[in-house]
Amino acid sequence: PESIDPTSADGERIVRALSLATDSGGPATLAALRARAEQAAREAGAQEQSLQPPAVFVDLKPRIDGYFELCRAARSIADAPDATRFDDLVRAALDTFDPGVVASTLATLPIARPSRDLVLPLTDRVNPAYESALERFAAEVVTPTLGATNRLTEADWRQVVDQFTAPPPTGGAASDIADLRSAIRLALFQQNLLRFANSFVSCPDLYHADRRAAFEAGTLYVGGYAMTFAVKVANRQFHAETARTSNIFVVYASVYRDAPPAYEVAVPVTNGTGRRLFRGKQGMFVDTVGREWNAEIVDIVVNPIGLMEAVGRPFRRLGEMVTGRIDAVTRDAEAAIDARAASVLSGTPAPAPPASQPGSPKAGPLAGFGSVATAGLLVAAVTSAIAFVTSTLSGVPWWHIAIGVGAAIVAVALPAIVSALFKLARRDLSIILEGARWAMNSPLRLSRRQARFFTRKAPRRRHRPRRPDKTS
Template sequence: MCASAKLTLHHFGRAHHLRIDSAKDLANVLLLDEAHWVATSAPINTIRGDAAFLELIDSDHDGRIRVCELRDAVIWTLETLTDYSGLEAKSTALQLSAINCESSDGQRIFSSAEKIINRLGSTATDCITLSQIRQIKSEVQQMPVSEAGITLPDAAADEQTSQFIKDVVDTVGGASHPCGKAGVGQEQLGRFCNMAKAYLEWVKTKEQDAGELLPLGEKTEKAFKLFSDLRSKIDQYFFQCQILALDSRMIDQIPPRTSDAENADLGDSQSITHLMAIAPLARPCAERTLDCKGAINPHFVESFANLHQHVLKQLLDEDLDHLTECQWETVKKRLMPYEKWCDSKPEGAFAKLGVAKLQGYLDGSCISNVRHLIDQSHETAFQLDNIRLIEKLLLYQSCLLELANNFVSFPDLYDPTRRAVFEMGTLVMDGRRFNMAVKVIKRADHAKVTALSSMFVLYIRVNDHRCEKPYELAVPVTSGGKGGLVVGKRGVFNDIDECQWDAQVIQIIENPISLNEAMFAPFKRIGQLVTGKIEQLTSGAEKKLDTATQQSMSNVEKAVTDAETSKVQHQAVQQRGLLAAGGLLAGGGVALAAVGSALAYIADKISQNPTLILGGLGGAILAVLLPSILLAVLKLRRRDLSAILEGSGWAINLRMRLSRSQSHSFTRMPRYPRGTKGLRGFRFWVINCIIVGIVVLVVGLGTYYLWIGGFNS
């Protein structure tokens, strides 16, 4: 399709966006300089959409969609289709007649689609759907031989080959098949053959050098196990004997030491076992011999008896009463060839297969049968390539127009009835609905960018049970006031799928939300300051009152205790208590009188020159109010939605200033159902009448004083 040189732009918010409603508009995307695109790059994990579609768009698989990748997708789609009605309808059904068979991929898609339709036996022979293609894709992926050549036992034509595949997996490990099971690929088969040959050579060495490797014949394996269990302990014994031969005083340093025995809990079996395990095999002696029939550590007595009977006596050819260090070295040398042979055993659990079965596998046809099955995987891979190509065209036809309308331009963001692909749902909290929510990957980085947006933003944590862990969202508050929005406040989050989850505020970035809130913010601060001062004065007066009261009560108590000794003193104390109480009352009266005097003074001054006083008061209010209004208007006009997206990793070209209609759309207080009764009762009208009366009275008095002042002048 040839792009038109005439582009149609729409005015959304305070910026111009390309209109993309048809295939012709999509072709015009190629003409639009990327500097005029709303977004030029975006992370996939912040976009709602078909995961396979997003992976196809992300051709370099870096987790981001960029301008060049979206352009390539548009070009490929327009070249592969001749009929764009399905593209404009965002249809998941592909008409075969809409495929351009003259394009490079169109012919493959057409022929493969025909084969799949015949395989399905569908009545609609000229159309294939996304659900059908994914069904076939799943069936092909579940085939016993995957496209990567991973072969399952079910792929074998005979039981012997099937068992061979199982044995390969058990001995050298398998590769993952798309169905989740373990199978055999070319790598596993080659490793099995090499390791099996090495194992057979290893076994053959044992037969060839049996005289040296097996000093006790078939009993050598059992004898070596007994030898290995006690070798370190007997070596330790002779080392300890060497130390004693050097210095007999070292006997006290041989464990367990006296301190070890004293600290041991002899009532605990584990403590006793540990103490015996670190103790010598027998009591060391300077003669460097081991009395085989003498006292042996009870912890090792049974294993040493077996070693003496089946190893020492057999290898040394004599009935030993004492084992010398030289004889022990002889035993180790006799068993050393067998030990080296054991250490050279190849990897893999081949012993359980047996030499005969293993040799049969190497000499038989099982290996060639599996290689033949692996070679067939190329056919599976070819089928899947064609299936994925059809799936790609179906996904582009159904999803590409929507992605372009949320990348090149953002009309869905400005339409209250639709959702942009980066919007995650609606937060219900504080009696309001917050209709814009964007996914946050790293909150700290997001907050740094959002702080420059002049917007009031909530960060919430959503406990979605379908996810492994909670995720975080940024929610802008665009109308009304702060209300009860504080860190820790809870609400519910309704996602796009209409599922509801718990949500909690975890961070707030504060900025003016509305003009009213910004106007009265200075007066709220003044009110808080005055309230704080009053609270300080009140608390100080309360402390003085408490101190005076306590002093009076203590004087009274002292007078009572001294009453028996001095009646005169008792009367004096009572008089002082009464005087103190009187002082308190007098102090309270003085305070009230001071307040009354102040009010009277203010009233007198106003009556003397009402015009000047009221004018000055009004001027002071305007001096505070006008700058507040000006700053509020400037801040509210600077509110920028693009910062919310940029914090999540989007690259935004245009400044997305928040319009008035958007403000009330993104944050709103829902109305009650029509016809709801009891919302405005008698109390509501009484309060409103009182407020109106006060306003009328103030205006009337102001007018009267101004008129009197003008008349007098």
């Protein structure tokens, strides 16, 4: 880039990295930088592999270090023989004529007889338990490092250790990788700086059909709808308390594959209806890179989704209440009929009603008829009421009836309409983001067009979903 100062230390490294990526005469593209970085990584990996110590070195290093420690201890005692204690322990094991005792004794002894001259023999007069390991050590470690020899001094041993524990070289492929990483970071920052800044200022990608904002998690498909705005949530309870003030209908979905949930997302529902959305509802979640996950609705924050749904909600509640009451009466009547039929078929009398307590009101004349009589009276009352209303309205002009019915509907629906209009006009997406710990400076009000953009009918045919562009 033209803004790099080639005379500075960082500028010199980046210019060198760019020259490495363009050594074949090609342009300094991001692909060229990545290709050169991969090549340098392979070279560094091969170089690092060549510096890895052999397994026999790792296994014998503690034993060889302990051997030289014993040699220095024996050297500090002037009259200490070289191998008296070593030989005595070996003879005691041999006297048992037990191979297991001999093997366990040899495994606890040093790798060779301690010597006051600080020399480790590699071939003869070594501990038989380590004889084969020392042969491999001499062939794989000592000979490539020191040349052919059958003895190892302490100075030679330190030289071998230093070779395999030296810090990795800073030049060559390792330096190329560091420089290329800096160049790639610079190229990525320069390429995406505007989008990076916009993600914290105006969030234009939030309203783009083919790109994703930095805080978006993916698209939720559930209940016949595609909800394209979703944010990850770490604390669902806190987010739900915050989302209630957003005036937006929000569903919380658990995203998972086979195991426990990978994460949870908060998804605002801005269009359609929420009648098919409930806890336990299964769906599919597609993240921003196109991976498909299982999804299950685990919580819901109820707010108006649209005006028509808000208007119809009081009538649905009234219908549910009436239907529930009728179902309860019907269940009681069916239970009473089943009990009487069972008593007749079995030949046992029906259970007598409980005796009345002193001071309690006397049972009416229809008390013995039970729920069947109650149901009959209810039907008769409803029929009589319908007949009365019909006879009363037969003399009233039809337009009076229409006005009365309309007034009743308006009286029921008007409060819901006013409340829904206020809430729909004050829907705020920024509160959804703030609940997910994103700092927002101003509200993000939802227009009707944006509401249809974020929640739409799931397409029945193949379509192009919202996905990030190739540079994200």
